[in-house]
Amino acid sequence: MEDEKNIKPILEIRDLKKSFSGKPVLNGFNLKLYDGENLVVMGKSGSGKTVMIKCLVGLMQADSGIIRIKDQDIIILGRTELDLLRTHIGFLFQGSALYDSMTVRENLEFPLRRHKKKLNLKESTESLVLEALKNVGLEHTVDLMPSELSGGMQRRVALARALILKPEIILYDEPTTGLDPITAKEIIQLMRRIQETYNTSSLIITHDVDCARVISNRMILLVDGINYIEGSFEELSNTDDPKVQAFFKN
Helix, strand or coil, rough: CHHHHHCCEEEEEEEEEEECCCEEEEEEEEEEECCCCCEEECCCCCHHCCCCHHHHHHCCCCEEEEEEEEEEEEHHCCCHHHHHHHEEEEEEECCCCCCCCCCCCCHHHHHHHHHHHCCCCCCCHHHHHHCCCCCCCCCCHCCCCCHHHCCCHHHHHHHHHCCCCCCCEECCCCCCCCCHHHHHHHHHHHHHHHHHHHHEEEEEEEHHHHHHHEEEEEEEECCCEEEEEEEEEHHHHCCCCHHHHHHHHC
């Protein structure tokens, strides 16, 4: 894709390293995400996928390496600059991470209260909340509590919250984990529709092969802390490499 587009990536990770108690989790990981694509990173549980995404948004400090988002090196940014850069990134947390004590409306208003003035958003808070909920098919839940929603509905509300600031990049951390197969398929189809509606660039962290098959333009397989192989779903699923095949047989 890099040769085809011949443009700078909107997000780039170079030689990222992170260890815990002397044990490497990321050992020189590299990644490039281009404008408008869905890039899937697959790996076994504990392979470092979530560590990578936390380093990417500044929730965890890498030991070394370069992380560039919109041509800015986030590792050297100050808190104010990093906070502003985060307004361009939507983050769907694993398990949704809604605030239990807030209504759906209040959950979506939370990032707006912090960042609306910085982004110079002209729409009213109410219209932005309803627009985001409409795009995930849940405008009728606006005054409900998270406890009144099913797991799939909570995931949709969390996605609406990730979209509320109209980000250029969305990071998905295991978006189908904990969902039944039918609901997981609904979430995957919703992710595709969101990408088309908002023209976002999406980085999807998952171990769900069905999710990768449906959503990915390109895939990276994370093994032993590095990007072991990358390519299309078809290319990776048809390789004879036993380390790669292990993902597609399970």
